[in-house]
Amino acid sequence: MSYKLSDNFSKMKPSATREILKVTSQPGMIAFAGGSPDTDAFPCEEVKKLSSQILSENPVSALVYGVSEGYEPLRENVKKWLIKNENISFENSDIIITSGGTQVMDLSTRVLTSPGDAIICEEPSFIGSLNCFRSHGCRLVGVEIDDDGMNIRKLEQAIKDNPDARFIYTIANFQNPGGTTLSIEKRKAMYELARENDLIILEDDPYGRLRTAGKSLPSIKSMDTDGRVIYAGSFSKILAPGIRVAYAVVPKAIVPAFTIAKQVSDVHTGVLNQMIVSRWFDEYDVDKHISEIQKIYRRKLNLMCDCLDKYCNDFISFVRPEGGLFIWAKLDEKIEMTEYVKRLLEHKVAVVPGSAFMIDDTAPCNYIRLNFSTPSDENIIKGVKLMAEAIKELRI
Numbered sequence: 001m002s003y004k005l006s007d008n009f010s011k012m013k014p015s016a017t018r019e020i021l022k023v024t025s026q027p028g029m030i031a032f033a034g035g036s037p038d039t040d041a042f043p044c045e046e047v048k049k050l051s052s053q054i055l056s057e058n059p060v061s062a063l064v065y066g067v068s069e070g071y072e073p074l075r076e077n078v079k080k081w082l083i084k085n086e087n088i089s090f091e092n093s094d095i096i097i098t099s100g101g102t103q104v105m106d107l108s109t110r111v112l113t114s115p116g117d118a119i120i121c122e123e124p125s126f127i128g129s130l131n132c133f134r135s136h137g138c139r140l141v142g143v144e145i146d147d148d149g150m151n152i153r154k155l156e157q158a159i160k161d162n163p164d165a166r167f168i169y170t171i172a173n174f175q176n177p178g179g180t181t182l183s184i185e186k187r188k189a190m191y192e193l194a195r196e197n198d199l200i201i202l203e204d205d206p207y208g209r210l211r212t213a214g215k216s217l218p219s220i221k222s223m224d225t226d227g228r229v230i231y232a233g234s235f236s237k238i239l240a241p242g243i244r245v246a247y248a249v250v251p252k253a254i255v256p257a258f259t260i261a262k263q264v265s266d267v268h269t270g271v272l273n274q275m276i277v278s279r280w281f282d283e284y285d286v287d288k289h290i291s292e293i294q295k296i297y298r299r300k301l302n303l304m305c306d307c308l309d310k311y312c313n314d315f316i317s318f319v320r321p322e323g324g325l326f327i328w329a330k331l332d333e334k335i336e337m338t339e340y341v342k343r344l345l346e347h348k349v350a351v352v353p354g355s356a357f358m359i360d361d362t363a364p365c366n367y368i369r370l371n372f373s374t375p376s377d378e379n380i381i382k383g384v385k386l387m388a389e390a391i392k393e394l395r396i
Helices: 016-024 044-057 059-063 072-086 102-112 127-135 152-161 184-196 252-265 271-283 286-311 337-346 377-395
Strands: 093-098 118-123 139-146 165-170 200-204 229-234 246-251 326-331 367-371
Touching: 044 059, 044 271, 059 271, 072 093, 072 229, 072 246, 072 271, 093 102, 093 252, 102 127, 102 165, 102 200, 102 229, 102 246, 102 252, 118 127, 118 152, 127 139, 139 152, 152 165, 152 184, 165 184, 184 200, 246 252, 286 326, 286 377, 337 367, 337 377
Parallel strands: 118 139, 118 165, 165 200, 200 229
Antiparallel strands: 093 246, 229 246, 326 367
16 A cells, blocks of 8 residues: 655654654663653642542543633633733733644644745744644744844844745744743844734743743733734643643634634643643642742753853853753864764763754754753763763764
8 A cells, every 4th residue: 555645744754852752761861852841840749639639529521522712710710820920911812722832833824824835933943833834834934043032133034035924933932942032122023023014923932931040021922912923831841741731822813713723623622631720720829839840940950051061161052041941052063963963872862953943954053952851960960971971982
């Protein structure tokens, strides 16, 4: 039997991070390639208690079909939380609960684009979103990032050069993989450019609550006065990724289209999981929990950065992030990145090649992405030392 794939999917490649994660299961492998939260940050006992309550009191309510827009008590809890923490207005927007954050990218692309349309995104950017856009037949236009986020001058030029662009995709806080945070000046400038050119902004914010240094910046959505920002948030990084509950704040005018897209995608997000998250808001101090997990990531981020400075400063440079889960490390130009990544695997250290996050993953790239949330403190120290050992072998 021969199988003919669609034109879009025949060109797709598997996520490099997903493929490398298969390697990390090998005994003794130190996983700097992942992106999962530290398991010590999971509120396991709380989830166990809440699940038991729900299934004991009225199990049928958690096991039947749900509303496509989401479990109403959860939608209300998320609204209150975002009004309080992000100053997001719901006068002209509403919430749709999704099955993970990447589904927001999928629904947005389904609703707003046709095959061949352009999407302007940061370069580098999250491979999951890039592959989502590609799967819908969209043309990706990359705009390089500076230390304070997307280069606005080059964004303006990209908009002029691509009049068919449908939206701008940005991870404004602790960008994946770059670790950068879009400055307040650039947030305002991006929004003004979107207004002037009648573009939508898709603001992806899975890491915003994982700030470990500096001051929080207002979301672009909080500046939105004319319904042109879609805001994506997730509970994967602050509660647990396996629950697969996230949300989209969507302009009311396109909520019906998003609802239809959700119905043809998965009908609705799992009701039991939505109920667990909703009761988590009702019975626990979510902001206190976030404050506690920030301490975990502050320690691990600083540990990895300090180790890189100590053991690898002669061949690696990086901008120390103020939060998130990743460090975007630039290799000395004399080092061949793919050869170094292979050599690290021989030393039982897995990292993600930076090329995986680029629009053209065949173009030269001398970056690697390092994750500090998954490995233990001991393995962070050991792994960075092995990174320094591996480079010595390449220099012989």
